[in-house]
Amino acid sequence: MMFPPLSRLLCLLLLSLSIPPSFSQSFIYKGFKNFASTNITLNGVAEITNDGILRLTDVRSRLIGRGFYPDPIRFKNPTTRTSLSFSTSFAFAVVPKYRKLGGHGLAFTISPTKELAGAQASQFLGLVNVTHNGNSSNHLFAVEFDTVQDLEFADIDDNHVGVNINRMKSVNSTPAGFFVDGDSTKQDICLHSGKKIQAWIDYDAAKPQLNITLSLYSKKPSRPILSLPIDLSPVFQDYMYVGFSASTGLLKSSHYIFAWSFNMTGQAKSFNLHHLPSLPPFKKNQKGFIIGFSVSILLAFFIIATAGAVYVFKQVKHTDVIEDWEHDVGPQKYSYKELKEATKGFDEKEMLGYGGSGKVYKGVLPISSTQFAVKRILKESKHGQKEFTSEISTIGRLRHRNLVQLLGWCRRKGEFFLVYDFMANGSLDNYIFNNPKAILTWQQRFKIINDVSNGLLYLHEGWEQTVLHRDIKAGNVLLDSELNGRLGDFGLAKLYDHGSHPATTNVVGTLGYLAPELTRTGKPTTSSDVFAFGALLLEVVCGRRPIEPKASPEELILVDWVMDKWHEGRLLEVVDSRLEGEFDKMEVMMVLKLGLMCSSDEPSFRPSMRQVIRYLEGEVPLPEILAPPSKKGGFVVGFDNFASSLKKVDTWSVGYREGDVDLEAGSGSLELVSGKHIGNKCLYKD
Ligand SMILES: *[C@@H]1O[C@H](CO)[C@@H](O)[C@H](O)[C@H]1NC(C)=O
Ligand SMILES: *[C@@H]1O[C@H](CO)[C@@H](O)[C@H](O)[C@H]1NC(C)=O
Ligand SMILES: *[C@@H]1O[C@H](CO)[C@@H](O)[C@H](O)[C@H]1NC(C)=O
Ligand SMILES: *[C@@H]1O[C@H](CO)[C@@H](O)[C@H](O)[C@H]1NC(C)=O
Ligand SMILES: *[C@@H]1O[C@H](CO)[C@@H](O)[C@H](O)[C@H]1NC(C)=O
Numbered sequence: 001m002m003f004p005p006l007s008r009l010l011c012l013l014l015l016s017l018s019i020p021p022s023f024s025q026s027f028i029y030k031g032f033k034n035f036a037s038t039n040i041t042l043n044g045v046a047e048i049t050n051d052g053i054l055r056l057t058d059v060r061s062r063l064i065g066r067g068f069y070p071d072p073i074r075f076k077n078p079t080t081r082t083s084l085s086f087s088t089s090f091a092f093a094v095v096p097k098y099r100k101l102g103g104h105g106l107a108f109t110i111s112p113t114k115e116l117a118g119a120q121a122s123q124f125l126g127l128v129n130v131t132h133n134g135n136s137s138n139h140l141f142a143v144e145f146d147t148v149q150d151l152e153f154a155d156i157d158d159n160h161v162g163v164n165i166n167r168m169k170s171v172n173s174t175p176a177g178f179f180v181d182g183d184s185t186k187q188d189i190c191l192h193s194g195k196k197i198q199a200w201i202d203y204d205a206a207k208p209q210l211n212i213t214l215s216l217y218s219k220k221p222s223r224p225i226l227s228l229p230i231d232l233s234p235v236f237q238d239y240m241y242v243g244f245s246a247s248t249g250l251l252k253s254s255h256y257i258f259a260w261s262f263n264m265t266g267q268a269k270s271f272n273l274h275h276l277p278s279l280p281p282f283k284k285n286q287k288g289f290i291i292g293f294s295v296s297i298l299l300a301f302f303i304i305a306t307a308g309a310v311y312v313f314k315q316v317k318h319t320d321v322i323e324d325w326e327h328d329v330g331p332q333k334y335s336y337k338e339l340k341e342a343t344k345g346f347d348e349k350e351m352l353g354y355g356g357s358g359k360v361y362k363g364v365l366p367i368s369s370t371q372f373a374v375k376r377i378l379k380e381s382k383h384g385q386k387e388f389t390s391e392i393s394t395i396g397r398l399r400h401r402n403l404v405q406l407l408g409w410c411r412r413k414g415e416f417f418l419v420y421d422f423m424a425n426g427s428l429d430n431y432i433f434n435n436p437k438a439i440l441t442w443q444q445r446f447k448i449i450n451d452v453s454n455g456l457l458y459l460h461e462g463w464e465q466t467v468l469h470r471d472i473k474a475g476n477v478l479l480d481s482e483l484n485g486r487l488g489d490f491g492l493a494k495l496y497d498h499g500s501h502p503a504t505t506n507v508v509g510t511l512g513y514l515a516p517e518l519t520r521t522g523k524p525t526t527s528s529d530v531f532a533f534g535a536l537l538l539e540v541v542c543g544r545r546p547i548e549p550k551a552s553p554e555e556l557i558l559v560d561w562v563m564d565k566w567h568e569g570r571l572l573e574v575v576d577s578r579l580e581g582e583f584d585k586m587e588v589m590m591v592l593k594l595g596l597m598c599s600s601d602e603p604s605f606r607p608s609m610r611q612v613i614r615y616l617e618g619e620v621p622l623p624e625i626l627a628p629p630s631k632k633g634g635f636v637v638g639f640d641n642f643a644s645s646l647k648k649v650d651t652w653s654v655g656y657r658e659g660d661v662d663l664e665a666g667s668g669s670l671e672l673v674s675g676k677h678i679g680n681k682c683l684y685k686d
Contacts, residue, residue, distance in 0.1 A: 025073050026263040029054075031277050041068045041114050041243070044126065051277040056106060056246035056255040059097035059553065064126035067257065068114040068243030073264065075110065075236040083233040085205040088242070089220075089268040090260040091276055092199065094147060094192040096253040097553060105146040105191060106246035106255045107164070108201060112139045114241045122249035123150045124168060134167035141165060141235050142245075143201055143212060145176070147192045147253065159191050161199075161212055161226060165235055172228050178215045179223040186225065189214055192253055196273045200224075203232065218272045332408035332419075339363060339374055339410055339417055346376060353427065362422065371422035372407055376415065392418070398463060402455030404478050404488035423486065425479035432474060432543050432576070442583035444483055445540050449591060450616055451485030452477055456533060457609040459487070460526045470524050472532035473513050474539055513546060516601050527603040530612070534598025537591050538562055543576030559599045562592060590615065593622050 032040065033052025042048070046056045046065035056065035075084055094105060107125045109116075120129045127142055128135075142164040149158040153169040156162075162170030177186040189197060200213040200220055208231045211224035242262060246255035258276040261268040342363035343350050352360045358377040364370070396406050410417040428448065431440050440448070452472075459467040469476075469487065476489045515531035535546045538558050544551070546558045555561045562574050575588055594615050598606050607615065614620045 026261075026265060026268075027069060028259075028261040028269055030259050030271070030275075032257075033277070039070065041070045042066070043068075043115060049280065051280065053277050053279070054244075054257040054260075056244055056257065057248050057252070058254050059095075059248065059252045061248055061252050062121045063252070064119065064121045064245065064247045065255065066114070066116070066126060066243055066245045068241050069262065070114075072239035072241055073262075074238060075240045076233070076238045078238065081233070083203075083205045083208070083231065083236045084264060085203050086262070086264050087200070087202045087266065087268040088260070088262045089198065089200045089270050090244075091196050091258040091271050091273055092145070092244075093194055093196050093256045093258070093279060094145070094253045095194040095256070095279065096147075096192045104148050104247050104249055104253070105144060106244055107142040107144040108199070108242075109140065109142040109245050110236070110240045110242050111141070112237050112240060114243065116245065119245075121247035123148060123153065124247065126245040126247040127164070128166075128168060134169070136166055136234075138166040139235055139237050139240070141232060141240075143199075144168075144170065144173075145191050145197075145199070146173075148249075159189075161214065163210065163212070163226065163228065163230070165230075171230070172226060174226045176214060177225055178213070179221045179225070181222050184223075187216075189216060194279070196258060196276065198271060198273060200268065200270070202267070205232070208232070216273075218270060218274070220270050334408045334410040334417070334419055336410055336412040336417070338365075339419070341366060342372070343374055363419070373420045373422050375418040375420065377418070398459070398467065400455055400458040400462065402451045402484070402486050403458065404486045420488065421480075421486075423478035423488070424481035425483055427475050427488075428477035428479060428485065428540070429474035431479070432540060433545060436543075436578070439578045440483075442579055442588065446584075446587055446591070448477065448479070448483070448485035449537060449540055450613075452487055452536065453533070453609060453612050453616055455485070455487040456529060457613055460529070460609050466526060468524050468526065469529050469532075471513075472529055472536055474536060477536070515603065517603050525603070526608065527606050530598050530606045530609060531600075531603075533609070533612070534595045534600075534606070535559070537595035537598065538574075541576065541588060541591055541595065542574050543578055559596065563596060566592070566596065590618075590622060597622070 029035065029040070031052040032048045032054045035048070040048075040054070042054075043066045044056075044064040045058060045060070046054065046067050049055050054067045056067060057063045075086070076082065077084055088108065090108065092106065104122055104125060107127060109127060111127075116127060118129045118132065119126045124130070124133070125142075125144060125146075127140060128138060132138055144160075144162045144164055146155060146160055146162060147158060149155045150168070153167075155170070156173050157175055159176050160170075160173045161176050162173030164170050175186075176189040176191050178189060179186060191197065195216060198215050198218065198220075200211070202211045202213070202224075203209070204211075208229060210226075210228050210230050210232075212226040213221055213224040215221050244255075244257055244260075256279060258273075259271045261271070263269075340346065342365055343361040346359075346361055350361045350363070352362050352373055358375050361374045361376065363372050363374045365372070392406070392409050396409075399405065404423060405421040406418060407421060408419040410419070426437075430437050432445075456469060456472070459469055469489075471489055472487070476487060478486045478488045480486060513532040513535045515528035517525075517528065535558070539546060542558060542562065544558060547556060548558065549556070551561075554564065562571070565571050565574050571589060571592055572585065574592065575583065594607075594612065598612070600606050611620075615622055
């Protein structure tokens with residue numbers, strides 16, 4: 001626009017006359033009780049509770065909730081086109097659904113709209129979406145209070161405060177905490193502790209300087225936890241909206257704002273936290289244990305494991321040199337031709353299922369018409385070689401009626417084949433989950449439990465060296481023609497691929513069977529096998545998976561649910577309804593309690609397999625007092641891409657794709673597209 005000098009001046013003058021009201025914009029919400037809907041714009045699932053607390057999200061999954069000041073605020077000086085200073089203070093709390101399973105965090109945000117169209121939930125906090133993440137046309141300023149470590153955004157930990165400009169990757173961040181005046185030691189704050197936390201964000205445009213200060217108390221500490229020189233002029237448009245955005249993933253938290261003040265002309269007022277409304281009483285259904293794992297720690301383990309796998313792979317790749325173990329191995333070596341003929345050329349129709357890192361086919365030897373199962377370890381599977389060597393050299397020499405016998409093996413051009421006894425009735429998961437082939441009676445289930453425990457005891461103690469199974473789950477319990485339970489796929493050195501793209505880490509694990517200490521030590525033990533065995537016991541009795549995404553939140557985690565019912569004195573309610581009450585109550589109770597005992601967070605509370613068998617055989621009664629839910633060592637599990645993984649499980653069809661190695665249909669195995677974890681640093685405090 002071209003103006004003659006005078007009218008331009010006039011125009012500026014007029015503009016500056018209209019500025020004062022916007023310049024001096026400030027407001028304060030001491031609780032949200034008496035504010036009409038015109039006083040705050042809510043969107044997504046946000047609402048004002050009866051106590052006058054702004055609740056951004058509740059604990060349902062993949063939600064977005066926002067609350068914005070309804071009117072736009074001028075953020076730029078119209079004359080100089082530079083950003084204006086501001087100051088805001090608010091009190092918030094994050095309450096996770098499960099004490100140890102935090103959801104995602106929340107953000108204070110300054111954005112061009114109140115709607116943030118197209119923004120995604122989970123790690124995006126309802127601020128941006130994956131395509132627009134980082135686009136400078138977002139004009140988005142946010143201070144995130146993040147309870148999840150997203151590796152794709154280079155988050156420093158799972159309990160941090162970060163400054164985000166246009167993107168989810170923070171320009172600067174720091175672990176949540178605060179300083180007490182006169183003390184230079186930073187005190188920790190657990191963001192999802194459920195406690196009221198007060199935050200101050202102060203921006204001095206002249207310096208420029210942005211300060212972020214936190215406290216668990218009413219008084220503002222004089223020392224901020226984050227202070228950075230940053231010019232927000234390119235970020236801000238003339239008018240912007242201010243508010244909060246929060247989101248949940250499959251693991252979730254509710255996010256609350258108790259009070260909020262904002263001031264463009266001076267310091268925002270602080271709040272006396274005692275005068276603010278309190279949260280509704282927390283429903284306690286989180287007693288019990290937590291199953292799962294903390295990806296970040298595991299990641300380190302996986303990286304090492306992968307490096308090992310790559311090393312071994314390189315060593316052996318395409319060499320036809322006979323390895324030492326090949327001489328040493330008991331089982332027979334088959335020719336590829338034989339196997340190909342026996343499986344009709346690895347016909348999909350002959351496929352029995354997926355296991356470990358490959359497909360399993362049924363084979364029939366033409367002459368003897370002996371049936372067997374062949375596991376074809378796909379060459380794409382990077383850990384194939386290691387798995388192969390380890391499986392052959394250990395299990396080839398193990399013999400027990402409750403183990404699936406390895407009959408032979410074959411190698412061909414980097415492809416590996418393992419030949420096993422044929423198990424006429426397939427795997428146990430087909431009989432207990434979702435739409436079972438047939439309903440097993442309690443006697444049959446109890447027999448299978450006993451069989452598996454004997455097989456596992458043999459692995460642990462019955463052989464010259466301890467063999468860890470490492471992947472006990474219903475899918476690895478095979479049933480022969482007489483429905484005897486036999487453990488398969490044992491002795492696997494479970495290795496997990498570290499994705500080729502640094503931002504996507506493909507981690508494969510069987511959620512719900514991994515003992516929590518594995519996340520700390522990365523070292524499987526007989527006790528971690530017992531943990532998985534405990535999950536199996538509960539599954540067999542309850543007829544459901546250890547983590548059932550379709551279940552109601554109370555029932556999501558099987559062991560928690562069983563524990564709750566036990567505390568309520570209604571343990572028998574968890575028993576698979578398909579049994580129609582036809583079971584021996586004493587046996588069922590014993591198995592359930594044993595399952596809980598094996599599922600203890602604390603390895604030393606878990607029995608050994610030898611003890612398990614004594615309990616199962618009624619030789620010794622179960623101890624009266626069960627291990628209490630562990631209070632310390634908060635671990636957890638977090639699967640951020642849980643939901644998308646689950647979707648993959650749901651839509652799984654026949655086929656193999658890179659990265660989906662262990663993703664068996666509905667087995668509960670999950671692929672983590674990007675490694676993240678949730679809240680293992682701090683716990684919700686009752
Ligand atoms: C809330 O909205 C009502 C109606 O629009 C208005 O009269 C009142 O002043 C507003 N209160 C505050 C604190 O903004
Ligand atoms: C991403 O967000 C932008 C607005 O920021 C929107 O226009 C676009 O449709 C969104 N994309 C997706 C895939 O949701
Ligand atoms: C940023 O967003 C604008 C507006 O939606 C779009 O036109 C542009 O292509 C985007 N830029 C990038 C790099 O994605
Ligand atoms: C930021 O904190 C420092 C150190 O306490 C203080 O000197 C400065 O005035 C603060 N700046 C703002 C904008 O609050
Ligand atoms: C904003 O700051 C000015 C100057 O310090 C003060 O007079 C005013 O009360 C403040 N308003 C709010 C809502 O805090």
